[in-house]
């Protein structure tokens with residue numbers, strides 16, 4: 001008697017298929033922790049917010065603080081800088097979005113949508129070039145805002161990308177003004 | 187490949203081991219008696235140079251790991267500790283750092299050798315693929331290693347390169363965070379890079395083993411691009427290839443030693459002796475020299491995603507090379523037009539490397555864009571078209587024929603030189619004997635004297651057996667002799683094809 005006659009091959013197919021599917025699922029599940037362990041650990045996640053005292057900040061001065069390992073620029077802009085930032089027609093911008101999690105996600109990149117609510121001089125930015133992550137230099141570049149030395153991106157006094165390879169405006173971190181002298185980032 | 191006689195162990199212990207693990211015959215058959223084409227030139231020695239460099243990197247790396255501390259707050263200091271305190275630490279670290287540069291140097295020479303001689307063509311496609319895989323793995327190893335000293339260049343190289351992945355639409359940012367293990371380059375990044383930097387060289391070693399395995403299945407290409415047809419067109423790997431390899435390894439290591447002892451920091455960047463500062467990017471960040479051409483391509487494209495895609499594509503295109511260059515003639519030796527474009531490509535790659543070190547402004551950007559377009563055009567346009575328009579020279583029938591043609595040229599030249607020598611000698615003799623005689627007479631005598639000489643000379647120059655008829659031209663004059671040499675060439679070479 002040949003094998004074919006004693007083996008019901010449809011039943012075999014079901015067995016093969018279900019074994020393969022289960023095996024694949026098992027391997028996938030087993031791989032999960034090995035992939036997930038690469039993500040930020042709990043201690044990094046716990047560092048999610050900081051409070052910064054800005055009482056010493058004078059007009060035309062900036063400070064850089066570290067939040068989630070990244071530099072955050074806090075700048076009290078001069079009247080001239082504000083005027084310049086406000087005069088820009090949003091149609092001329094390379095990136096039309098405000099990139100500010102504190103306003104609506106599709107808000108336009110007007111200076112009002114990027115500066116701190118209720119304090120138009122105060123600008124809080126993540127100091128990471130949106131190209132490949134270098135830290136731009138302040139009060140530099142063709143637009144008097146920030147200039148990234150790595151591959152030549154120019155940002156204006158509102159931190160918006162105006163020229164160069166960076167695709168997006170400098171990001172604004174989630175933050176709130178706690179009091180006259182303190183802001184909370186994160 | 188060509189059937190060599192397999193090795194049989196001669197001692198009883200050898201036979202005993204052979205039955206259980208045939209390692210002796212493996213070594214003898216693959217690395218001693220292994221047939222290599224007898225025409226291999228010095229460009230074929232860089233595989234051995236690469237193997238030696240890999241061993242140097244492994245040994246120095248394992249030693250460095252005994253003294254290095256993979257932690258963001260201690261890594262930089264532990265490197266200084268190696269440089270200042272550890273006995274010979276400076277030497278071992280400089281060997282490892284410069285060793286990487288020389289590894290890449292040998293790799294580039296090795297790869298351009300393949301490009302010139304068409305070594306990627308059938309049946310060596312898989313061999314070539316594993317070479318490209320080795321290149322990719324080596325680039326990753328070089329990059330992760332460069333991050334470990336945790337200087338300013340380390341830190342910002344890590345930032346810029348990992349951020350390349352943020353160009354991926356939709357999931358880019360999540361992927362970068364996953365790669366970094368945080369929101370920016372930090373201790374988790376350093377430690378995982380260290381782990382990978384230890385792992386990847388082992389993977390390279392495995393890839394090299396497969397690479398050499400594939401090589402030993404299909405055999406080495408050679409400058410003629412013609413496959414050996416019989417064992418007598420080959421020589422045993424040892425001593426013929428081994429000796430040449432050892433010689434070039436020695437010369438290469440001499441150059442390496444010069445850098446090591448006199449210019450150990452020339453190939454590095456001084457900013458990497460400044461500890462990493464996450465809040466300040468150095469004004470000019472440049473990668474190591476061996477990444478510069480790729481970096482230039484990245485920056486040449488004005489679009490973020492486009493730049494990243496172009497950079498990866500510049501290597502991935504190499505996988506397709508065996509089909510992009512579809513000309514049936516393998517070696518550049520016989521393709522004049524191909525050869526011209528080969529050298530233009532070499533110049534283009536050097537130009538890209540130079541541009542990668544320049545700031546990305548003004549005219550540099552435009553030149554880089556031109557050079558990038560040319561790079562891709564070479565592979566995607568020039569090579570396929572060359573398959574149509576290149577008029578290759580006539581190929582010799584076989585390696586033996588190619589060598590014989592060469593030998594014939596040499597023999598003819600030797601014969602000519604001998605003739606002239608005799609003529610001069612005769613001339614002097616005549617002058618001494620008879621003083622001034624008529625010029626016509628002199629020449630005639632010289633011809634006479636020349637007769638016996640070539641017959642004695644030519645066989646010494648390795649005259650092939652097929653050359654017999656030429657010996658019949660007894661009373662030949664100068665001119666006739668030259669002609670005879672030509673005929674001999676055709677007799678030994680490709681009789682029916684030569685004109």
Ligand code: HEM
Pocket residue numbers: 229230231232233234236237240293296297300305306310313314316317318319320321390394397398401405406407408
């Ligand atoms: C760690 C790096 C490498 C090592 C240790 C290595 C080793 C070798 C050795 C020992 C040979 C035989 C001798 C020779 O032809 O030079 C060889 C041949 C070859 N290699 Fe590599 N190789 C490496 C990387 C590469 C890369 C990156 C490529 C190309 C992308 C490549 C392509 C080839 C090809 C096509 C051959 C056969 C060439 C021929 O015989 O004409 N190799 N390799």
Ligand code: FES
Pocket residue numbers: 129130131132133134148149150151152153164165166
């Ligand atoms: S990282 Fe800023 S321009 Fe590239």
